[in-house]
Amino acid sequence: MSSPETPQAAISLKDLDISYGSTKVVRDVSFDVATGESFALVGESGSGKSTVLKAIAGLAPDWTGEISVLGKPRGHGTDRAFSETCQMVFQDPYASLHPRKTVDTVLSEPLAIHGIGKRSAKVVEMLGAVGLDQRFRFRFPHQLSGGQRQRVAIARALMLEPKVMLLDEPTSALDVSVQAEILNLLKRLRREQGLTYLMVTHNLPVVSFMCDRMAVMNKGRIVEIAPKTALYDGSFADPYTRDLYAASGGNPDADPEGTASHLKDPA
Amino acid sequence: MTDAPLLEIEDLRVSFATPRGPVEVVKGLSLSLGREERLGIVGESGSGKSMTGRSILRLIRAPGRQTAKTLRFDGLDLMAQSNRQMRQIRGARISMIMQDPKFSLNPVMTIGHQIAEALQVHENLPRRDLQARVIEMLNSVRINDPERVAKMYPHEVSGGMGQRVMIAMMLIPRPQLLIADEPTSALDVSVQAQVLDLIEELVTGNGMGLILISHDLNLVARYCDRILVMNGGEVVEACAARDLHKASHPYTKGLLAAQPRMQETRDELPVLDRSAGAGT
Numbered sequence: 335m336s337s338p339e340t341p342q343a344a345i346s347l348k349d350l351d352i353s354y355g356s357t358k359v360v361r362d363v364s365f366d367v368a369t370g371e372s373f374a375l376v377g378e379s380g381s382g383k384s385t386v387l388k389a390i391a392g393l394a395p396d397w398t399g400e401i402s403v404l405g406k407p408r409g410h411g412t413d414r415a416f417s418e419t420c421q422m423v424f425q426d427p428y429a430s431l432h433p434r435k436t437v438d439t440v441l442s443e444p445l446a447i448h449g450i451g452k453r454s455a456k457v458v459e460m461l462g463a464v465g466l467d468q469r470f471r472f473r474f475p476h477q478l479s480g481g482q483r484q485r486v487a488i489a490r491a492l493m494l495e496p497k498v499m500l501l502d503e504p505t506s507a508l509d510v511s512v513q514a515e516i517l518n519l520l521k522r523l524r525r526e527q528g529l530t531y532l533m534v535t536h537n538l539p540v541v542s543f544m545c546d547r548m549a550v551m552n553k554g555r556i557v558e559i560a561p562k563t564a565l566y567d568g569s570f571a572d573p574y575t576r577d578l579y580a581a582s583g584g585n586p587d588a589d590p591e592g593t594a595s596h597l598k599d600p601a
Numbered sequence: 602m603t604d605a606p607l608l609e610i611e612d613l614r615v616s617f618a619t620p621r622g623p624v625e626v627v628k629g630l631s632l633s634l635g636r637e638e639r640l641g642i643v644g645e646s647g648s649g650k651s652m653t654g655r656s657i658l659r660l661i662r663a664p665g666r667q668t669a670k671t672l673r674f675d676g677l678d679l680m681a682q683s684n685r686q687m688r689q690i691r692g693a694r695i696s697m698i699m700q701d702p703k704f705s706l707n708p709v710m711t712i713g714h715q716i717a718e719a720l721q722v723h724e725n726l727p728r729r730d731l732q733a734r735v736i737e738m739l740n741s742v743r744i745n746d747p748e749r750v751a752k753m754y755p756h757e758v759s760g761g762m763g764q765r766v767m768i769a770m771m772l773i774p775r776p777q778l779l780i781a782d783e784p785t786s787a788l789d790v791s792v793q794a795q796v797l798d799l800i801e802e803l804v805t806g807n808g809m810g811l812i813l814i815s816h817d818l819n820l821v822a823r824y825c826d827r828i829l830v831m832n833g834g835e836v837v838e839a840c841a842a843r844d845l846h847k848a849s850h851p852y853t854k855g856l857l858a859a860q861p862r863m864q865e866t867r868d869e870l871p872v873l874d875r876s877a878g879a880g881t
Binding site for chain 2: 365378509512514517518540542544565581
C-alpha cells in the first residue's frame with residue numbers, strides 16, 4: 335500500500351495495562367500503527383484484543399500507560415474532538431444498531447451531536463459510499479439483513495470523517511459471501527479516504543486479505559508482531575502463533591492455483 | 602457397511618405459513634446416508650440446512666409443516682411415528698448437537714445432572730452405574746477431573762468445555778446417528794479443531810453416522826466423506842469431500858472463491874451475484 339509520508343504514527347500505544355475492576359486483562363501492550371496502515375490484532379477469545387480497542391475508543395477507562403492517536407495523547411474520559419478522528423465498528427450488527435431508530439436517524443445523530451449541518455445531503459452521500467440504496471434510508475434495523483446492517487454501522491462510523499477506524503471483528507457475524515462484500519467495502523473505503531485501520535479478528539485469512547501487519551495476543555500480552563507475509567509461509571517466531579496458524583488451516587497447498595499466484599506476485 | 606442405508610430421505614419439504622401464503626424453506630430434498638458415513642451439509646444462513654437437520658428429528662415447530670415421500674431411519678418410517686414414539690428415538694437413536702452451548706445447556710442444573718438426565722430418559726440404571734457412565738463419558742470427551750466438572754454449572758465452564766459437555770450429553774445414550782448443527786461456530790479456531798477431532802473420533806469409534814451442518818466449506822470438507830451444498834432450500838451440488846475444489850455449480854464456486862485465503866494475493870474478493878434473489 336501507499337507508504338506513509340509522515341513518520342507520525344496514527345495509533346501509538348505504550349506500556350498499556352487495562353483492568354476491569356481488580357482484574358488486569360491486558361498487560362504491557364506497546365505498538366505503533368503508521369498512518370494509512372491496516373494493522374490486525376489477532377488472538378483467541380479472552381486474549382484481550384477487543385479490550386485494547388475499547389481502551390482506545392474510551393470504552394474501557396481503567397487503563398494506565400500511554401495511548402495517542404494521530405499524535406494527540408488520549409485522556410481517560412469521553413472526548414468530542416477525539417471521536418472526530420477515531421471511530422469504532424462493532425462485531426455484531428444485530429446488537430450495535432438501535433432497534434427503534436431508522437437508518438437516517440442513526441446516521442444523522444453524530445452530525446447533530448457535533449453541530450454539523452447539511453445532514454440530509456451527507457446521509458445520502460454516505461449511503462452511496464457504503465453501497466446501500468437510498469430506499470433503505472428510512473428503514474429500521476429489523477428490516478435489513480446482517481450485511482446491510484453492518485454497512486449502516488460502517489456508515490455511522492464514517493459520518494464524522496474520521497482518519498482512524500477501530501474494527502472489532504466486523505465480519506464474524508456474517509455469511510461467507512456477505513463477509514466478502516464487507517471486506518471489499520472496507521478495503522475500498524480505506525483506499526478512497528486514506529483511512530488507518532486497527533482491526534481485531536481471529537480469522538487469519540481475513541488478515542491476509544485486509545492487513546499489512548499483525549500483533550498476536552495471548553492471555554493479555556502481545557506475543558509477536560509479524561508482517562502479513564508471515565502468513566504465506568508460516569514463519570512465525572512464537573510457538574503460540576505457530577499453533578494458531580496450524581489450527582487455522584496453516585498452509586493449504588491443496589490449492590495449486592493459490593500457490594501459483596503467490597509465486598507470481600509476492601507483494 | 603450393510604446394504605440398507607441408515608437414513609433415507611426423499612422429497613423432503615418444509616414450509617411456513619405466512620400472510621402471503623406458504624413459504625417453502627426446504628424444497629424437495631433427497632439424500633441417503635450409509636452406516637458410518639459422514640455427510641456434510643453446507644450453505645449460508647437461510648439456505649434451509651438447519652431446517653433439514655431438524656426435520657430429520659421431526660422438530661419443526663408449528664406453524665412450520667414438513668412433508669416427505671420417504672423419511673426412513675434404519676428401516677423405520679419416521680413420518681408415521683407418533684410424538685411419543687419420536688421421543689423414544691430422539692436422543693436415544695438420533696442425537697443432535699446444537700450450535701451454542703450457552704443457550705442449549707440448562708443454566709440451573711449441574712453438568713453431571715444434565716448428562717445423567719439424558720441417559721435416564723432412555724435407560725433405567727441404578728444410580729451408581731449412572732454416575733459411573735457420566736464420569737466415563739466426560740472422560741471420553743477429554744474433560745480433566747470429571748468428578749469436579751460434573752458438579753459445576755454451565756456458566757462455570759468455557760465455551761469449548763460447554764460444547765464438549767453437550768457432546769457428552771448427546772453421545773451417552775449411544776445413538777446411531779449424530780446430527781451436529783454448526784457445532785463449533787461459537788468456538789475459537791484452536792478449540793474448533795479439538796471439538797471436531799473429538800466428534801470424528803467418537804463417531805468412527807462407535808460406528809455412528811454423522812451429519813455435519815455448517816457454513817464453513819473447508820471445515821466440512823476436512824471432516825466429511827460427502828458434501829451437499831444447499832442454497833435457497835435446494836441441494837445445488839453433491840460431491841465427495843475431496844472433490845470439493847472441482848465443484849461445478851456456480852454457487853459452490855462462488856462460495857469457495859469468496860473466502861479469503863491464507864496466502865491472499867487478490868485485491869478484491871469475488872462476490873456472489875445476488876441479482877436473482879434478495880440483496881445482502
